[in-house]
Amino acid sequence: xxxxxxxxxxxxxxxPDYVKDDPQTLVTHSYDGTPMLQSLPDAVVxxxxxxxVSQTLKVLHKxxxxxxxxxxxxxxxxxxxxxxxxxxxxxxxxNRILEVDLENLTATVxxxxxxxxxxxxxxxxxxxxxxxxxxxxxxxxxxxxAECSGGLRGLKYGTTKDYVIGLEAVLxxxxxxxxxxxxxxxxxxxxxxxxxxxxEGTLAVITEATLKLIPPPKFKKTMIAMYKDLHGAxxxxxxxxxxxxxxxxxxxxxxxxxxxxxDFAKLGLPRDMEAxxxxxxxGDPAAVERDIERIESICRGESADRVEVAATPExxxxxxxxxxxxxxxxxxxxxxxxxxxxxxxxxKIAEMVLEINRIAAKHNxxxxxxxxxxxxxxxxxxxxxxxxxxxxxxxEAAFEEIFEAAIRLGGTITGEHGVGLVKAxxxxxxxxxxxxxxxRGIKQAFDPHNLLNPGKMFAKATRKxxxxxxx
Amino acid sequence: xxxxxxxxxxxxxxxPDYVKDDPQTLVTHSYDGTPMLQSLPDAVVxxxxxxxVSQTLKVLHKxxxxxxxxxxxxxxxxxxxxxxxxxxxxxxxxNRILEVDLENLTATVxxxxxxxxxxxxxxxxxxxxxxxxxxxxxxxxxxxxAECSGGLRGLKYGTTKDYVIGLEAVLxxxxxxxxxxxxxxxxxxxxxxxxxxxxEGTLAVITEATLKLIPPPKFKKTMIAMYKDLHGAxxxxxxxxxxxxxxxxxxxxxxxxxxxxxDFAKLGLPRDMEAxxxxxxxGDPAAVERDIERIESICRGESADRVEVAATPExxxxxxxxxxxxxxxxxxxxxxxxxxxxxxxxxKIAEMVLEINRIAAKHNxxxxxxxxxxxxxxxxxxxxxxxxxxxxxxxEAAFEEIFEAAIRLGGTITGEHGVGLVKAxxxxxxxxxxxxxxxRGIKQAFDPHNLLNPGKMFAKATRKxxxxxxx
Numbered sequence: 001x002x003x004x005x006x007x008x009x010x011x012x013x014x015x016p017d018y019v020k021d022d023p024q025t026l027v028t029h030s031y032d033g034t035p036m037l038q039s040l041p042d043a044v045v046x047x048x049x050x051x052x053v054s055q056t057l058k059v060l061h062k063x064x065x066x067x068x069x070x071x072x073x074x075x076x077x078x079x080x081x082x083x084x085x086x087x088x089x090x091x092x093x094x095n096r097i098l099e100v101d102l103e104n105l106t107a108t109v110x111x112x113x114x115x116x117x118x119x120x121x122x123x124x125x126x127x128x129x130x131x132x133x134x135x136x137x138x139x140x141x142x143x144x145x146a147e148c149s150g151g152l153r154g155l156k157y158g159t160t161k162d163y164v165i166g167l168e169a170v171l172x173x174x175x176x177x178x179x180x181x182x183x184x185x186x187x188x189x190x191x192x193x194x195x196x197x198x199x200e201g202t203l204a205v206i207t208e209a210t211l212k213l214i215p216p217p218k219f220k221k222t223m224i225a226m227y228k229d230l231h232g233a234x235x236x237x238x239x240x241x242x243x244x245x246x247x248x249x250x251x252x253x254x255x256x257x258x259x260x261x262x263d264f265a266k267l268g269l270p271r272d273m274e275a276x277x278x279x280x281x282x283g284d285p286a287a288v289e290r291d292i293e294r295i296e297s298i299c300r301g302e303s304a305d306r307v308e309v310a311a312t313p314e315x316x317x318x319x320x321x322x323x324x325x326x327x328x329x330x331x332x333x334x335x336x337x338x339x340x341x342x343x344x345x346x347x348k349i350a351e352m353v354l355e356i357n358r359i360a361a362k363h364n365x366x367x368x369x370x371x372x373x374x375x376x377x378x379x380x381x382x383x384x385x386x387x388x389x390x391x392x393x394x395x396e397a398a399f400e401e402i403f404e405a406a407i408r409l410g411g412t413i414t415g416e417h418g419v420g421l422v423k424a425x426x427x428x429x430x431x432x433x434x435x436x437x438x439x440r441g442i443k444q445a446f447d448p449h450n451l452l453n454p455g456k457m458f459a460k461a462t463r464k465x466x467x468x469x470x471x
Numbered sequence: 472x473x474x475x476x477x478x479x480x481x482x483x484x485x486x487p488d489y490v491k492d493d494p495q496t497l498v499t500h501s502y503d504g505t506p507m508l509q510s511l512p513d514a515v516v517x518x519x520x521x522x523x524v525s526q527t528l529k530v531l532h533k534x535x536x537x538x539x540x541x542x543x544x545x546x547x548x549x550x551x552x553x554x555x556x557x558x559x560x561x562x563x564x565x566n567r568i569l570e571v572d573l574e575n576l577t578a579t580v581x582x583x584x585x586x587x588x589x590x591x592x593x594x595x596x597x598x599x600x601x602x603x604x605x606x607x608x609x610x611x612x613x614x615x616x617a618e619c620s621g622g623l624r625g626l627k628y629g630t631t632k633d634y635v636i637g638l639e640a641v642l643x644x645x646x647x648x649x650x651x652x653x654x655x656x657x658x659x660x661x662x663x664x665x666x667x668x669x670x671e672g673t674l675a676v677i678t679e680a681t682l683k684l685i686p687p688p689k690f691k692k693t694m695i696a697m698y699k700d701l702h703g704a705x706x707x708x709x710x711x712x713x714x715x716x717x718x719x720x721x722x723x724x725x726x727x728x729x730x731x732x733x734d735f736a737k738l739g740l741p742r743d744m745e746a747x748x749x750x751x752x753x754g755d756p757a758a759v760e761r762d763i764e765r766i767e768s769i770c771r772g773e774s775a776d777r778v779e780v781a782a783t784p785e786x787x788x789x790x791x792x793x794x795x796x797x798x799x800x801x802x803x804x805x806x807x808x809x810x811x812x813x814x815x816x817x818x819k820i821a822e823m824v825l826e827i828n829r830i831a832a833k834h835n836x837x838x839x840x841x842x843x844x845x846x847x848x849x850x851x852x853x854x855x856x857x858x859x860x861x862x863x864x865x866x867e868a869a870f871e872e873i874f875e876a877a878i879r880l881g882g883t884i885t886g887e888h889g890v891g892l893v894k895a896x897x898x899x900x901x902x903x904x905x906x907x908x909x910x911r912g913i914k915q916a917f918d919p920h921n922l923l924n925p926g927k928m929f930a931k932a933t934r935k936x937x938x939x940x941x942x
Binding site for chain 2: 101102103104105106126127147148150154155159161162171175176177178179181182183184185186187188189190191192194195197198199203214215216238241242244245246283284286287343344345346347372374375376377410411412413414415416417418419423427430431432433434435436437438439440441442444445446457
């Protein structure tokens with residue numbers, strides 16, 4: 001609960017219209033893109049500028065009130081659920097592109113800016129901002145920075161981290177921190193910029209970001225390869241990389257995903273295939289043509305049943321639609337969809353998909369897998385029903401084993417979705433006791449009273465690891 | 472001073488041959504690549520593996536003995552001078568390439584590995600590791616990671632940070648930390664990997680690194696453009712970037728550098744030019760030819776006096792030799808050479824070079840400037856004589872003003888050399904009081920007894936800023 005005194009102070013900072021605690025507003029901000037998680041905040045605030053964010057944090061700091069800052073809440077890790085109540089700060093009013101600097105190829109933006117709108121804007125200027133999380137039509141740049149969002153182009157172009165070169169952020173005590181700048185090289189002290197990217201709102205509230213832009217590729221080509229044997233698809237992924245080709249996109253869909261997507265999008269996908277690869281290459285026309293030819297030949301060499309190269313942009317769009325609609329299609333199957341994020345070295349894709357299938361069968365749950373094969377970032381997706389407690393428990397047990405399997409294969413519990421609430425109990429599996437201790441120390445340095453997004457990333461208890469008995 | 476007891480414990484961990492405290496060894500490890508800094512350690516140790524590093528740190532932790540870990544000591548910021556005595560740990564015995572993984576395009580190496588040797592090895596395998604600090608013939612990968620080394624290819628390919636995807640490191644208490652992995656995406660908690668890169672040995676001792684490799688460019692072309700007007704050269708830099716071309720290399724040398732390099736290397740450089748740009752583009756042949764043609768036309772449009780494109784690899788090598796010999800040539804002029812690292816947004820190159828010249832004249836010191844124009848990373852280099860105290864003070868005063876000017880132009884005090892001892896008094900100018908406080912908190916979390924490279928990055932006092940009076 002927030003005292004009347006604190007609410008008055010917040011209203012004085014933000015204006016009375018921008019501090020809300022009516023039931024509708026509280027409910028609307030009690031959940032995010034993650035299923036089965038909900039917790040009411042005590043108030044919701046809407047700052048207009050950095051100064052208001054700073055003053056708001058000073059009020060919250062004085063009264064020791066927790067804060068969850070958020071954009072559109074599209075995250076899938078419970079990252080913006082206000083589990084300890086307090087204030088939710090919505091960044092949507094701070095949504096401006098402050099500058100696109102054509103001499104330095106940088107953009108300076110506010111955190112509430114919509115990702116897709118930003119990408120479109122820079123494309124119209126003949127520039128390119130590669131991070132393309134699937135949520136980009138709704139998500140904000142600030143949210144992308146908080147979660148270090150990836151996307152389909154991560155393989156070749158990297159993720160949000162690779163494009164954030166400067167930040168302005170407000171610390172827990174209201175102080176304003178500025179890091180980096182329009183600089184391609186800066187080694188003045190510890191890299192606080194990269195530390196804040198992916199820190200999930202637990203270290204500071206990002207109020208401004210300077211982003212690196214790059215020249216866009218001149219040409220793009222799209223192809224699809226279909227396999228009756230999952231291993232053939234996985235070997236293709238490895239062989240492409242081994243051939244020193246880094247495609248712009250290299251996506252995989254397994255058989256359950258293929259069937260669901262075909263039901264949904266009526267694309268005439270072959271329902272008897274074990275796996276489909278969707279591949280895009282971009283760059284200079286000659287290089288793209290050569291790469292696509294070589295990839296085609298690798299696919300055939302690994303016994304692809306069918307290989308099709310899109311002849312027109314429309315055909316290419318149709319192919320990519322298949323992949324981009326995977327989540328939506330899966331979400332239609334059952335009332336609850338849980339999209340996970342286990343990631344492995346790309347050479348371990350086949351092993352991981354087989355492990356996922358084995359684990360799903362063992363626990364009698366439905367899990368379809370698709371994802372970014374080229375960077376090993378898989379999205380095993382369970383379709384279930386939150387009202388069926390027994391099934392939900394089986395799904396949870398399955399995902400625990402999936403995380404365990406990913407780590408056993410040299411992977412991680414999350415490639416691009418973040419830790420948040422959902423994966424906090426598993427973080428120590430990846431980073432170890434020493435890693436947890438250092439992360440707790442960093443959190444303590446930035447936020448000694450644990451006011452910024454409390455309850456995220458650091459779980460009260462680490463899950464006991466599943467005992468693997470392969471008899 | 473180290474107690475006999477501690478020495479015996481170290482000898483028990485490392486073997487008696489690998490703990491040295493004879494005067495020769497101590498003197499040899501009392502300095503690094505930075506002029507005018509020297510401080511004797513109490514002992515020098517040479518671990519063979521991670522376990523020995525861990526055990527050594529446990530001994531030092533118990534006795535509260537400071538540790539400076541180092542590779543070849545080529546850094547230019549006093550980063551490995553043992554200013555508080557204690558133990559210097561030389562990583563040269565841990566110099567193996569543990570694995571090059573052709574399926575995942577990663578290499579796993581030990582920190583004492585020579586940079587050039589590593590680059591050559593991966594090139595022989597048809598792969599590419601871009602970071603190319605000028606010291607690479609001598610430097611180690613561990614040193615490059617500690618300092619986040621850049622180099623000539625930073626503009627297009629990024630710096631060491633962009634290629635380190637996993638680390639094993641030993642913490643101050645001897646615990647072993649493992650971060651990242653063979654993963655192109657990993658958002659499990661705070662990014663400790665990127666935090667350790669560039670942390671200058673103040674947070675942990677790096678014992679193993681997993682590095683990302685990329686396919687090499689297929690073709691390269693080199694050109695030179697000469698200007699009687701510095702602004703023409705600077706505008707050329709901006710225009711190239713504005714034309715959406717990111718060259719592999721885009722270097723600048725000012726007139727004092729040109730004359731010195733020509734004296735040294737007898738390349739027949741035009742001594743009356745105010746600036747030379749050295750430009751390389753790499754990639755697919757057609758794209759390279761097209762870019763070089765457009766760059767040539769931009770150079771001529773900005774009144775370049777002469778533009779020459781190397782017709783053969785030998786000619787290209789000769790051009791690049793001019794740039795690569797700049798430091799060596801300058802170092803012949805006077806007994807002491809101080810190479811600095813002020814960095815600005817690339818659109819501010821001309822302004823910054825003019826500021827440097829103005830400041831050098833004001834303080835009556837000789838400063839030549841060359842560097843990585845494409846990423847704004849300049850190396851103003853003072854030639855002086857350490858025995859002339861008055862002149863050295865004037866040089867120091869000049870560099871203080873140069874740092875101030877860089878920051879005023881939106882730049883930083885160091886682009887790729889690190890903070891170390893030399894720039895510690897200026898760090899707060901760049902990162903502010905809030906940044907210093909967060910960095911101190913991180914240091915405290917990792918190294919509560921201040922044993923790892925003490926005295927570096929955090930100065931006892933921040934320099935008062937020069938008052939700029941422009942009347």
